[in-house]
Amino acid sequence: MKKYESFSKWFDELLLNAEIMDNRYPIKGFAVYKEWGAKIVRKIIEMLERRLEETGHIPMLFPVAISEEMFKKEAEHIKGFTSEVFWITHAGGRKLKKRMLLRPTSETAMYPMFSQWIRSHADLPLKIFQSVSVYRYETKATRPLFRMREFLWNEAHTAHRSWEEAEEQVKQAIEIYDEIFKKLGLSYYILRRPDFDKFAGAAYSIAFDAWNPDGRVNQIGTVHNLGENFSRAFKITYEDIDGVQRHVIQTCYGFGISRVLAAIIAQHGDDHGLVLPPEIAPVQVVVIPIPYKGLEDDIEKYSRSVYEKIVSAGFRTWIDETDRTPGEKYYYWEMFGVPVRIEVGPKDLKENKVTICERVNLERRTVPLEETPKAIMEELGKIDKKLREKSLSTLREMTINAEDTEALKETIKSKKIARICWCGKIECAERIREESGGEIRGYRVNVEEKPEYKCIICGRKAEKVVYVAKAY
Numbered sequence: 001m002k003k004y005e006s007f008s009k010w011f012d013e014l015l016l017n018a019e020i021m022d023n024r025y026p027i028k029g030f031a032v033y034k035e036w037g038a039k040i041v042r043k044i045i046e047m048l049e050r051r052l053e054e055t056g057h058i059p060m061l062f063p064v065a066i067s068e069e070m071f072k073k074e075a076e077h078i079k080g081f082t083s084e085v086f087w088i089t090h091a092g093g094r095k096l097k098k099r100m101l102l103r104p105t106s107e108t109a110m111y112p113m114f115s116q117w118i119r120s121h122a123d124l125p126l127k128i129f130q131s132v133s134v135y136r137y138e139t140k141a142t143r144p145l146f147r148m149r150e151f152l153w154n155e156a157h158t159a160h161r162s163w164e165e166a167e168e169q170v171k172q173a174i175e176i177y178d179e180i181f182k183k184l185g186l187s188y189y190i191l192r193r194p195d196f197d198k199f200a201g202a203a204y205s206i207a208f209d210a211w212n213p214d215g216r217v218n219q220i221g222t223v224h225n226l227g228e229n230f231s232r233a234f235k236i237t238y239e240d241i242d243g244v245q246r247h248v249i250q251t252c253y254g255f256g257i258s259r260v261l262a263a264i265i266a267q268h269g270d271d272h273g274l275v276l277p278p279e280i281a282p283v284q285v286v287v288i289p290i291p292y293k294g295l296e297d298d299i300e301k302y303s304r305s306v307y308e309k310i311v312s313a314g315f316r317t318w319i320d321e322t323d324r325t326p327g328e329k330y331y332y333w334e335m336f337g338v339p340v341r342i343e344v345g346p347k348d349l350k351e352n353k354v355t356i357c358e359r360v361n362l363e364r365r366t367v368p369l370e371e372t373p374k375a376i377m378e379e380l381g382k383i384d385k386k387l388r389e390k391s392l393s394t395l396r397e398m399t400i401n402a403e404d405t406e407a408l409k410e411t412i413k414s415k416k417i418a419r420i421c422w423c424g425k426i427e428c429a430e431r432i433r434e435e436s437g438g439e440i441r442g443y444r445v446n447v448e449e450k451p452e453y454k455c456i457i458c459g460r461k462a463e464k465v466v467y468v469a470k471a472y
């Protein structure tokens with residue numbers, strides 16, 4: 001399997017072989033998370049939810065069904081989502097008097113309740129989240145994890161007294177996502193979307209676009225300031241200190257769990273299989289006994305004691321005592337992306353040592369048994385760093401400064417991300433899409449970039465440095 005020769009074939013095979021996901025479910029756009037995938041997903045959710053709770057968000061769980069009446073309250077929102085909605089129209093043989101829909105996102109499920117719960121300034125800020133599946137009838141070709149009709153995400157929704165407080169919340173949300181994506185070793189651009197591409201109903205939208213080997217960026221998270229758009233539609237008001245009724249200012253942000261898993265596989269994986277960041281690896285260390293003629297029992301016993309030692313140090317550990325050959329075992333656990341392998345052979349037994357092999361570069365070293373837990377800890381820390389550096393250098397290599405339309409076309413054609421100067425006009429944005437097949441993803445929010453030349457299309461003064469790519 002060659003990742004860079006045929007990305008989608010490599011990706012699909014890996015999903016199946018490493019027991020991440022089975023895409024053969026008999027409904028298009030719906031798929032099964034298998035053991036390894038489900039365990040990784042659980043770890044990602046744990047990481048994120050822990051951080052959300054630490055920063056004052058509280059968990060809730062809202063129904064999957066939304067009434068048509070509520071869904072239609074915010075005009076822009078309904079325009080943005082209506083073509084992707086799964087409707088619930090019948091119960092048994094009867095047609096329902098009032099249609100319902102499966103949530104494509106939960107604003108219109110949550111905000112009618114917000115208007116009941118929020119009465120005074122003392123009820124604010126309200127910050128809630130849930131990790132659930134959402135449903136969108138995607139008309140573009142579906143792809144497992146990247147683009148599905150049912151996908152897992154975490155959505156947070158907040159309400160505030162003022163625009164300034166909401167702005168602070170947007171910043172905090174960006175920090176939380178940035179911190180978690182970095183811990184997972186991912187690289188991406190944090191971009192403010194152009195107005196024509198913002199979330200339906202938002203004042204503005206910011207998104208995390210992760211690189212992908214096939215050149216299509218993968219939006220793994222979004223953060224929106226909703227302003228008063230929804231609080232006006234849903235009449236979410238509070239009584240301020242001065243006794244005046246005011247509309248709350250809202251934000252919402254979504255963390256694409258399926259897509260983050262896709263990014264981890266796509267950015268870190270190699271021709272041997274997955275490479276998992278230690279924090280989310282279901283197994284962090286695998287112990288592999290290497291039997292030797294005449295020493296079978298001794299090696300088995302020694303391997304067991306090595307295994308016990310690592311388990312008691314708190315690492316998620318597995319010992320492979322199957323009948324497979326050591327070579328087959330290496331191959332197998334490399335495919336599952338286990339960060340550290342401990343090999344226990346006759347020489348290790350004799351010298352009271354173990355051999356450590358790390359997954360990123362498959363480099364080996366030998367350490368005394370006593371120092372094994374410490375050495376594993378070091379290796380895991382280094383893996384985090386190596387993954388982050390490797391991924392970041394790929395993002396840099398993939399980004400090409402394109403100063404004219406020919407360079408832009410060539411960049412998108414060669415599966416890369418173009419950095420261009422743009423005047424801000426929608427006609428030029430359309431031309432960019434027509435000419436190159438890529439779309440303007442936005443300008444960076446955490447790095448200030450001043451245009452160095454004129455708009456790549458019309459030659460007038462450029463307003464922004466923007467990034468252009470194909471997208472999932």
Ligand SMILES: [Zn+2]
Nearest residue numbers: 423428455458
């Ligand atoms: Zn222009």
